Amino acid sequence: MDLERKVEEFKRKARTLGLKVTPQRLAVYKAIAQRHDHPSAEELFEELKDKIEGISLTTVYRTLSSLESVGLVQRVPTLKDKVRYDARVEPHSHFICLKCGRIYDIDVVPEVNRKEVESVGEPLSCTAICYGICKECKGEEV
């Protein structure tokens, strides 16, 4: 889905759900929808602070939290003490590089033993995390 369409869908969905479409929110959403590196609030703010006048780190935090609450973005599981977000909300998985820490998207939905999962609770979705060394880092090892 291209950016244009994602943004239109964003506007429509946000308004339907009672979220005002402000320039700041639009900017945050566009920024995150264009990136595939699952940025943190801080990183998004760094990208936007010079481009968008009148945007604060607080707003980025609040925006991400609003968008998350209506399902327009979602958090990605990490090993670090920092929250990262993804505008891609369809089921997919991640590859975490153990060397550089980068998180890549992978188009994979894991197969798991349903019985085992259901022994704990009712599953709604399932994602995989693969740990390894990314090609970028492999290249540097030479």
Place this chain on the structure above:
Amino acid sequence: MDLERKVEEFKRKARTLGLKVTPQRLAVYKAIAQRHDHPSAEELFEELKDKIEGISLTTVYRTLSSLESVGLVQRVPTLKDKVRYDARVEPHSHFICLKCGRIYDIDVVPEVNRKEVESVGEPLSCTAICYGICKECKGEEV
């Protein structure tokens, strides 16, 4: 594997790897090995501060970090801005309750499309995260 044996293995492995076995480290390891709720440093400290004289939060942080570096404990992926640890280092997966946030162990190793993963890098291990509502929370919903 029972606790006794895990602790012996811990002592042996730690010393081999150049980590001194101190009362604090032993206490932290025992505490985390007995729990299955993937505690944070703070939570372990809360559990230990009255039982073990002379243990500080700083030590718990440094201990976890040392143990992690030699593979005696590992971090568990979360959505929060807080690091959680697991003394169970064999491959397994997790179930995260979307209501209470608890993280359960599940004995599952996900099947994923290897080709897709390898397009990003060289995978070393793979784990699944299932999101849903745990039985505990289901029970309360009545």
Place this chain on the structure above:
DNA sequence: AAGCATATACAAATAGTTTGCTCTTAAAAC
């Protein structure tokens, strides 16, 4: 038993995130 490298406690620094309050603005109602 002694020596030394490593670990510990404490306090202070840093990083990430949230909150309170006042001012502003998107968008619904007119």
Place this chain on the structure above:
DNA sequence: GTTTTAAGAGCAAACTATTTGTATATGCTT
């Protein structure tokens, strides 16, 4: 289009999670 108003934004300050500096203490090799 203007008005109205509930929701959003900015700033500063509070809070929570984690790390670091430094002086003292202690496992463990010899």
